[in-house]
Amino acid sequence: LCLLKVAMTPPLDSDALQTLLERLSNDASRCFNEGKVADYIPALAQVDPDQFGIAVCHVDGRVQYAGDAHTRFSIQSISKVHALVLAMQRLESDEIWSRVGREPSGQAFNSIMQLEVENGIPRNPFINAGALLITDLLVSRIVSIQNTLREQLRRLSGSPDIGFDEKVARSEMDHKARNASLAYLMQAYGNVHSDVDDLLDTYFHSCSVSMNCVELARSFAFLANRGVNPLDGKEVVSPLETRQLNALLLTCGLYDAAGDFAWRVGLPGKSGVGGGIIAILPGQMSICVWSPRLDGYGNSIAGRHALEGLVAGMGLSPL
Ligand code: DON
Secondary structure (H helix, E strand, O other): OHHHHHHHOOOOOHHHHHHHHHHHHHHHHHHOOOOEOOOOOHHHHHOOOOOOEEEEEEOOOOEEEEEOOOOOEEOHHHHHHHHHHHHHHHOOHHHHHOOOOOOOOOOOOOOOHHHHHOOOOOOOOOOHHHHHHHHHHHHOOOOOHHHHHHHHHHHHHOOOOOEEOHHHHHHHHHOOHHHHHHHHHHHHOOOOOOOHHHHHHHHHHHHOEEEOHHHHHHHOHHHHOOOEOOOOOOEOOOHHHHHHHHHHHHHHOOHHHHHHHHHHOOOOEEEOOOOEEEEEEOOOEEEEEEOOOEOOOOOEHHHHHHHHHHHHHOOOOOO
16 A cells, blocks of 8 residues: 555656646746847747746646746647647547558658658648648538637636737738648648638638647646546536547657657657747646747747756656
8 A cells, every 4th residue: 555655656746746847947047149030030039039938737627827828829739739629529530540641751740751652641730731631621511620629628628818919920921831831742642522712711720829838738738637527517428539649648749859859858748839838747737839930840948948848857767
């Protein structure tokens, strides 16, 4: 019994975790001389690059944070996870996985090469082509994907005023060429059915959602809690689907840097070009870090460093 208790004791009490979060936040400025904010979406280039926030949401719903954890930012590709969740809630497994794969792509998040070689079937739902495909699947099931996604995010995070940043969405539409190419290529292969401009508008709005670290950590707590949102006790996805989502996050969540992220951090994660990264510590907590300067893969540099520091500081060996 005593041994069992030791094995189940969380590695750090909340005071020690708070001290660690504050140390990571203070250390983050060491990364402020590296990388740059995403500028291929001009509206994102206007963000002050030297910011850092971190928040964790425990499976009992308690939140701890440090730094700029209440500053909202563009969640970008992190919304691809919530879009997939909406699809898993509404469609049969075959309907999804006959049209999108579950393998890491080993290519940049917006690459088009593989898509032609693989007949318009995206490698996974987290690269841009895969998220466009998921959006196309949702079009047939949901009248307003934008409203449904926004409601889902508000409910999961407990923040009733979460919404879209129209400026960011418009900026992406004005620079849509690459995503439009992905969508048209999939349409040519018969894998995308909706009007491409409508599809892009919905996809860009999903990417433009503004949230802060605390809200994002809360919105992912269900993935640490066997599919149940600790805020309202409701099941978001089943325990099996939770395991499947975490497996996809581990293998595909950081694109062509997924292997390096697993090597360094060892947690399922998802990044966005707004500088956010979420990570899941199953059974314990969800984590969100944010810092806008990105590496060449489109992932936050200070964010990844902080996650490495968190795992080391908590004495975790998750894999
Ligand atoms: O479509 C795009 O390129 C962006 N809205 C999202 C890309 C993104 O966040 C990739 N993540 N690291």
